[in-house]
Amino acid sequence: MEPYCNLEVDVNGEETFMVDKTIIAQYSGKFAKLFGKSSEARGKLKVIFNDFPGGAEGFELMLRFCYNNGTTNITPSNLLLTHCAAEFMEMKESVAGVFNLLEQTEKTLQEMNFWTWSGLLIALKQCQNLSSPTDSLVLEKCLDTLVGRLVLASEASPCPSTCSTDSSGIRFSCDSKSTESIKTNSSRTPWWFEDLLFLSPLLVEMLVKSMLSRKLDHVVISKFLLYYQKAKFSTVTTDEKCKIIEMILDMHYNLDHGSISCKNLFGILRVTLSLNISKCSRNKLENMIGSHLDQATLDNLLVPSPYGIRYLYDVNLVLRILKAFLHGRTGLVTPIRMRKVAGLIDLYIAEIAPDPSLKTSKFLALATALPDSARDSYDELYHAVDMYLEVHAQLSQEDRMKLCCGLNYEKLSPQACVHLSQNTKFPPKSAVQALISQSSKLNNVLRPTPSTTPYNNWPCSSGKGDKTSEQDVLYDDGNFDISDDNEKLRTHLQGMQCRVMELEKICKKMQSQMRKITKSNVSGQMVKNKDFGCTVIK
Known part of the structure; x- marks a missing residue:
């Protein structure tokens, strides 16, 4: 006997389904409440859904279960949509000894540990297509299983993405890519980096948090984030670049101090110069650079000034980084690190000294930012002051004396003292x-x-x-x-x-x-x- 189609269902304006409301109400708590205990209402009814999860595809998966006497084939490619549809339709009650749809999806979730690597990726792609994937139990389970695989693989030995799945569930399958496997093995980039590039910044953030909770190597996490940023930047818009950079900075701020190099941090800084990232993210980046400042080079610090500022180089940025170095999250600064930074800053000051637009206050702020104990000799700083006075010949005696306050005469070499005593650019008192x-x-x-x-x-x-x-x-x-x-x-x-x-x-x-x-x-x-x-x- 053909089912009687007495219910019209409009799903998100995508598609309209003609169904038998008696069959649907038998499995769906939502429809059962809607029609009441008496389902003998005559005539056709129409129901409109505007926010059905998974749209018409999700509704069709739910219908197959209802019209197939409570059975359906749940796979990695349809698990998420089926689970979301079952939750939305309140399919929690068993009928005539048959497991309800929600119970069947949850049973499949428990078996996710035995899925192949490609199956996990397919499920993740389904999660990403939802409008709000963060509320999905499937997403959380999928991410947890995926990270568990990576942890096991890192503890054993790196495994190329072409490995087949064995009974232990540790090795993975990702379709045959023999040439790519050779390329991956020849480089030091972990094999799974490329596989996860499809993830959105939101899912990458959730993935990294799961990695941190499972104690995955922080250096590997950092490399993945930088790989993700470089790979995605060639195809995304400016707004998307900002979201990616902010996510990467937020995640790196939770990693160990030594997980990222100073060179890579300055690389991120160069990228952000053309982006309007949030002030909070920019502060995090400068704080991280400050904690690595003793590893920096002069070229790293020579960052052009932002638009609208006449200085040749961004002196304010270096001052903020210096402050982060002195009061950063790495704790007490050792004398060795302090001397390295002092030498670097002296080189930087000498580089910016000939800038005719550089104000005396900025020059002096840089010269006096570090404590006196950071320098064994003030010769380099003296020569920088000498260059500055050469270019800024119009300075008053008062400003010249202020500049000299940044010098410690006790730490000048005899040569520098002789030069200063004959240097007419300096006030007589300094000589x-x-x-x-x-x-x-x-x-x-x-x-x-x-x-x-x-x-x-x-x-x-x-x-x-x-x-x-x-x-x-x-x-x-x-x-x-x-x-x-x-x-x-x-x-x-x-x-x-x-x-x-x-x-x-x-x-x-x-x-x-x-x-x-x-x-x-x-x-x-x-x-x-x-x-x-x-x-x-x-």
């Missing part, structure tokens, strides 16, 4: 301080007891109570007792002698002027020093 510092170091070398002569007692004093003046001790060649290791200091000392004597006279005259000003009780009086062109304000 005096450099020579005082240098002479103090020389004095410590030449005398058994180190001298701690303060600025006010610089050798221009008469040396009251002493038979031999400080100057005689420092500069009398006949009194030198210098070993071979200090011959260079002897040579530089002789070259500096004339300049030091001249500066001593200047100091003496300046001190005399200061004493006269101190005796004056006129508040705010300004005394013009005609000899040296300076103004002293009380």
